[in-house]
Amino acid sequence: MNQLAPLSLVLLATASGNALATQYLSPEQAQQVIFPEATLFKAQPVQLTLDQMKQVEKLAAVPARSVSWRVVQAYKDDKLLGYIFFDDVIGKFELISYAVGLQADGLVRQVEIMAYRESHGFEIRNANWRKQFIGKNAGAGMQIGDGIANISGATLSCSHVTDGVRRIAAIVQVLYKK
Structure with missing residues (x-):
């Protein structure tokens, strides 16, 4: 058996640009990317009440x-900088793992794709596409075609991540009354 064959397949898959099951950032790395000035990260898991869930659904x-939501608060010394929510949504068939950083005032600071498992649509990792969320909240032009552009070939990934970010922004508004 040719021992170079597996390496050739890896190189061919990498050269094609289609990433399958690619882990880009760990949660800890995502925290540092989103809040590089933070001196402390505190895990603050969130449990929504039924009433809060209804409010989130209405807003988002x-x-x-x-x-239940996995949330980390970012601090610089004693000052709260904001929140990082970790979530997964379905792309077309597979999960997309991402992190949303929100400022203390509840506006989106940054969206990071942590893992992408689909054969198509990985363009949502493009910084220009992710920048469209910055400075928005759940009610401020955060839908495909209304503040967020679609990417041809990544329609479901775009839609599902956008819905997820809008949901998280609504959770922050409901929980922290932003």
Whole structure:
């Protein structure tokens, strides 16, 4: 058996630009990328009440989906800089893992794709596409075609990540009354 064959396949897959099951950032790396000035990160898991879930659904216009959320608060010394929510949404068939950083005032600071497992649509990792979320909240032009552009060939990934970011922004508004 040719021992170079597996290496050739890896090189061919890499050269094609189609990444499958690619882990880009760990949660800890995402925290540092989103809040590089932070001196402390504190895990603050969130449990939504039924009433809060209803408020989130109304604000985001998508189901609240889960009662429990993995959240980390970022601090510089004693000052709260903001929140990082970790979530997964379905692309077309596979999960997309991402992190959303929100400032203490509840506006989106940054979106990072942590892992992408689809054969198409990885263009959502493009910084220009992700920058469209910055400075927005759940009600401020955060839908495909209304503040967020679609990417041809990545329609479901774009839609599902956009819905997820809008849901998270709504959770922050409901929880922290922003």
